[in-house]
Amino acid sequence: MASGQATLREKREGRMGRSVSDEEIGLIRAMLARDMKNRDIQFYFNRQDRPVNSGRITGIRQDGYGAGIPAASDEALDAFLAKFKAGPIQGPGGPVAPPTDDGRIAALFSSKKDNEWRLTSGETDEIECKREVDVKKLAPVVRAIAGMANNKGGVILLGVEDKSGRVVGLTSDDFAKLDLVKLTSAVKAHLQPTPSFRKGVIEVGGLQVGYVCVEPLVDKPVIVHRPGDRLDDGAILFRYPAESAPIKFGDLRTLLDARDARRLRALVDVTRKIADIGVENSAVLNVADGSLEVAGRPMQIDQALVDQINFIKEGQFDEVAGAPTLKLLGEITAAGGEKVPGGRRLITDDDVLRNFLDQESVLVPFEYIRFAVAGTNRDWVPIFYFGNQAKLSRAEMAGLLEGVATTKIKAKAKMIDRALGKQSALANHTGTPAKLLAAILAGDREEPADAKAAGNIALALQGIPAEGAPSKEEMLALLKVCVTTLVEAGQVAAMSSVYRAAGRLDEVYFAPA
Incomplete structure (x- = not known):
């Protein structure tokens, strides 16, 4: 009976013998289950004497080719991918390098x-x-x-x-x-x-x-x-x-279903590994905030491995486009007991401005306040918004800034004075910015038509008064449009006006009384 079923299946596939083996079909099914694209799967199975086109893979997906052959196990697919080595593409004169973009x-x-x-x-x-x-x-x-x-x-x-x-x-x-x-x-x-x-x-x-x-x-x-x-x-x-x-709805549904399926598979894989290792021997690393839970015990790394790890230290971070980075918070310990220096979360000027304008809650607001002294070269960045999240008074914020170790002595003193209300980002300009400020206070909130107008609006917002200030939401939204306009136009120099404007809005709407 099995032989008869195979014969019928082979006839349905249009040939007595398939060019793709049962094992390969099983591996392809496993790759499809991981949402791999047809063109990526082709890379592993195409040969000069036996091309595997996208239609063939679609046939396997729809169970029209190799019907009844089960998908390979995750372990078998992992082993296949681990030992796979791509051979050189052959041309009339020998090996040919892969084509460039x-x-x-x-x-x-x-x-x-x-x-x-x-x-x-x-x-x-x-x-x-x-x-x-x-x-x-x-x-x-x-x-x-x-x-x-x-x-x-x-x-x-x-x-x-x-x-x-x-x-x-x-x-x-x-x-x-x-x-x-x-x-x-x-x-x-x-x-x-x-x-x-x-x-x-x-x-x-x-x-x-x-x-x-x-x-x-x-x-x-x-x-x-x-x-x-x-x-x-x-x-x-x-x-x-x-x-x-x-x-369209159907495509969105497909996209979200695929995402949910991928996350579910990842959860199943993690659960299986925890079951194999044992809960008491497992650690959970939160890659979003860098925290590591190790059943209440400190994390230890063998010294031989420590010597091979490049930890990110403050002031020594070299960004490589596309390179994944693990940011470690706090301290870790080598097996011999010696503490290994970790690194802080990398915060950028753009993070501070975007989080402030979008009114986003941040995981460690203290780090954003510290960044205002030790992390940026800008004179003005929002601090009170993040101080509110940390529930700090002016005096407490000044104390936090005082404790920051930095060589930027003048910048530190200026920021402490700002926390205490002795310095302000308030700036009253003349000319076009003054006219725009008057219009804004009168209720005219026209968005900038170009980069020049965006720069002038940013200068105008530096003069927003503490008494009778317009709606916070409207002013933040207006400054966001200025940022978008300037970034699209490549007017990087004008962004200094934006940061001072953000500093002024930060004082007006978020500074403690």
Whole structure:
């Protein structure tokens, strides 16, 4: 009977013998259960003498190919992945290096008559074309990045007509000169969490074509958290064939179900490991706040391992883009009893400003107050908002600042005076900022039309009076729009005005009486 069933299954698959073995089908099923994409699975099973295309993997997913063959166990898949080694790609002349981003992008185009180059496939759910790009107004690119990160990832092509796919080229080298940090800042200003992407420029038919390669986010969705041009607050964008648009219910449901399933599998894996190790021998590390629970015992690390670990020390942090970082709070101890220096949570100027404007509760408000002296080079950052969260009076905040060890003696003294009310971020400007302040106090809260207007509004907000101040929510929202406008325009220098304005709003609305 089993032989007869196999024969029927083989006939249904269209051949007496499959090119993909039962073991490989089991491994592919296990990979699909982990939400691995078809193209990623192909990497492990494609050979020159036996390609495994995406359709074959879809057939396995739908149980049309290799029906009845169970998925491999998690242990078997882990073992397969651990020992897997990719062989070199072979060409006529021997091994060929994998294609670079530039090579993959160039392969998307083909030449037509009169040496006219076009995108071979046209726009898809993984390819978006834009005829031009304005580096001062990056919201359209940010929108496309959000849509692709929420789907399968993809590439945004700049200097290519969206309807015809014809290469027209970039009209200037502005995109080529655009610092990736500026593009990242524009994305972070609007999207949370921040997707991963790369940029570059290639030559196609003598014309410059820019591109942005977007990776699919693992823990979807990416959400718009600050409004902008066609970026609505709270929107979830999704890349559909030929357009990035607000996600449809069915796709959102699928996305959230996949996320829940992935988290459930992770929880099951952790539970299984705890059961194997024993609760009394297990430790729980909270990677969000750095706390480590070890059944009430201090954590110990063998000295041989300690010598190989690079701990992050304050003032010695070198950030490497894309590199994962474990931040340790407090102290850990080597097996011999010697204490090993740990590191503090890394806080940035952007963290302080964003948490203040968004009115977010922070895990360790004391660290944000300490940062105002030892962590930043700015003259003005909010402190009273975080002091409120820590339930500190002015005197207590001054005492906390007094205890901070730092070489910035003048900055420390200034911040202590500010905590005590002896210094203020209040600044009354003349000219346009003065007129804007009068309008704001009269109830006119018009948002800035450009970076220059945003800078002037930030200067105006530095003069907000303590008596008769406008609504806190309106002033914070207005300053947030100024931040977004300045970041998109790349006006980094003007951000000093924003930070002083934030300092003034902090004094007006959050300083203890």
